[in-house]
Amino acid sequence: MSLTLRTISREQHLAYIQSLPSASHMQVPAWADVKSEWRSENLGWFDKSGQLVGAGLVLYRQLPKIKRYLAYLPEGPVINWFAPNLEDWLKPMLAHLKQQGAFSVKMGPPVIIRRWDATAIKAGIQDPDVKRLRDIEATHIEPRAFEVSDKLRRMGWQQGEDGGAGFGDVQPRYVFQVPLENRSLEDVHKGFNQLWRRNIKKAEKAGVEVVQGRYEDLPEWQRLYEITAERDRFRPRPLGYFQRMWTALNTEDPNRMRLYFARHNGVNLSAATMLVVGGHVWYSYGASDNIGREVRPSNAMQWRMLRDAYALGATVYDLRGISDSLDENDHLFGLIQFKVGTGGQAAEYLGEWDFPLNKLLHKALDIYMSRR
Numbered sequence: 001m002s003l004t005l006r007t008i009s010r011e012q013h014l015a016y017i018q019s020l021p022s023a024s025h026m027q028v029p030a031w032a033d034v035k036s037e038w039r040s041e042n043l044g045w046f047d048k049s050g051q052l053v054g055a056g057l058v059l060y061r062q063l064p065k066i067k068r069y070l071a072y073l074p075e076g077p078v079i080n081w082f083a084p085n086l087e088d089w090l091k092p093m094l095a096h097l098k099q100q101g102a103f104s105v106k107m108g109p110p111v112i113i114r115r116w117d118a119t120a121i122k123a124g125i126q127d128p129d130v131k132r133l134r135d136i137e138a139t140h141i142e143p144r145a146f147e148v149s150d151k152l153r154r155m156g157w158q159q160g161e162d163g164g165a166g167f168g169d170v171q172p173r174y175v176f177q178v179p180l181e182n183r184s185l186e187d188v189h190k191g192f193n194q195l196w197r198r199n200i201k202k203a204e205k206a207g208v209e210v211v212q213g214r215y216e217d218l219p220e221w222q223r224l225y226e227i228t229a230e231r232d233r234f235r236p237r238p239l240g241y242f243q244r245m246w247t248a249l250n251t252e253d254p255n256r257m258r259l260y261f262a263r264h265n266g267v268n269l270s271a272a273t274m275l276v277v278g279g280h281v282w283y284s285y286g287a288s289d290n291i292g293r294e295v296r297p298s299n300a301m302q303w304r305m306l307r308d309a310y311a312l313g314a315t316v317y318d319l320r321g322i323s324d325s326l327d328e329n330d331h332l333f334g335l336i337q338f339k340v341g342t343g344g345q346a347a348e349y350l351g352e353w354d355f356p357l358n359k360l361l362h363k364a365l366d367i368y369m370s371r372r
Contacts, residue, residue, distance in 0.1 A: 005092040008044035016055045022278035024075030024110055027057050033248035035059055054079035071102035074171055081111045082144045086151050103358035108171050113145035114138040114348045121340050124326050133324035133346055149350055157353040172321030173351040178344035181315040191343030203300035210304035213259035218242050221259060224271045224287035260305055262297035270297040274305050281309035282318045
């Protein structure tokens with residue numbers, strides 16, 4: 001297939017995304033407004049009949065003092081990754097980005113290579129010889145994804161040795177998803193482990209209420225989020241980031257971003273943000289107070305969000321990142337332990353790939369990033 005690439009308008013880009021079953025929330029045009037410190041561009045691939053057949057949101061980050069840029073396509077571009085002529089899709093993109101002053105290109109193909117169901121993961125956790133997900137035989141393998149990986153290497157794309165296994169990538173390589181397609185809500189609930197079902201029941205019995213928040217409630221979200229950040233020792237994003245996210249995403253689509261609170265006796269104990277693009281729904285950020293854990297507000301909130309995702313017609317509820325560690329002594333182990341209780345699946349993406357357009361500057365960036 002003969003392809004041409006050119007910049008497109010936000011309206012064209014959004015219309016293309018809306019024509020698909022789903023795409024990453026980081027590939028919708030409004031994501032550029034969330035990442036306002038980056039310059040952005042909307043790219044479109046056209047076939048020989050002039051039809052738009054692919055799109056990509058590019059974020060450009062300028063190097064200090066010189067007009068050279070890192071070009072980043074988070075969880076994108078949105079193209080036919082299994083096309084036999086993949087090089088014909090990516091070569092014009094590299095040429096265009098080089099012309100725009102990019103010294104290096106980073107992208108995250110939205111291609112899943114392996115899946116592990118909850119039963120396989122639980123068995124792995126109980127096996128003392130298993131330390132990582134990749135030590136367990138996958139429940140499902142996508143052979144075409146290995147072909148994509150081979151093609152990228154032959155084209156000169158590079159990937160770090162760790163391959164994002166422990167959140168080494170900018171976006172997580174391993175995620176946890178609950179499939180909703182062709183399942184009833186009863187099926188989904190039955191898929192929860194005994195502890196999750198018991199905790200949901202416990203929250204209901206205690207009178208935990210889950211409500212949707214509004215833009216005006218974002219400061220209350222931030223209060224819980226900063227408590228979480230202090231407890232879990234990470235640097236929180238400022239309130240302005242979430243306000244910008246809400247405004248940008250919901251201006252594009254009034255149902256793109258939601259805010260939830262789980263409260264008990266009028267006190268907000270947990271909160272979460274939810275993102276919707278087509279049939280894919282993400283639990284994107286979560287927060288909780290140091291009090292009230294005994295009434296299980298997080299389980300109640302997740303169950304409500306999952307039910308709302310189902311009502312929206314979602315095909316997958318995505319609980320986002322996990323590491324691939326199954327070592328109980330690893331500080332990231334708790335993430336997969338909590339999420340596996342939903343009875344969903346761990347999924348491994350191809351990870352993020354880099355293409356150095358200027359080897360010297362790319363190497364300098366590598367050294368800078370490794371020292372952060």
